[in-house]
Amino acid sequence: MEHAWKELKNDQKWCDLSAIKTNASCKRRRPDDGNAEGNEDGNKNGAANQGTVRPPGVKAAKAKGKKVDVVEAVNVFRNMWGMKREELVLKKETQKMALLDSLIAKGPLCEEEEALKMQLISEMMQNQ
Structure with missing residues (x-):
């Protein structure tokens, strides 16, 4: 498992995950206002703080290509x-x-x- 992580940690798909793993100690974000329903604002801020945006997946790219204007x-x-x-x-x-x-x-x-x-x-x- 360690060998696989060393190989994949520099891959574009996993870059954001390695940055979060080294910087944050817990998986969940706590909302700023204390409400449990602060997910919408938390996701917006979290996406802005991550840096790079992942490319669309294979299925999403194929669906976009097949979609008729x-x-x-x-x-x-x-x-x-x-x-x-x-x-x-x-x-x-x-x-x-x-x-x-x-x-x-x-x-x-x-x-x-x-x-x-x-x-x-x-x-x-x-x-x-």
Whole structure:
């Protein structure tokens, strides 16, 4: 155990522990005001007195890396939705053009088909 401590005491993870072990004789901090619920202030002061801050652990670093930024995700979604709208508009226009082509290619038209043909032609002229 002694050999392991000699090897690890200079490691960044254990530096704070060795400083506390040599400077303090007890494990628990006593609150300044005497209340048992002074943990919040004691932790803030204790963290400031320790000096170095330990890096995040492996699991915390992995979780942070996997976490998706909400703002970035919203921007990606908006971009995809805008592209989808454009595709739908183009698809609708293509369907109208195909219907108009089939009506023009068809020989004799009934009244309803003729009205639809004229409506599609007028819509095409307005869009241009």
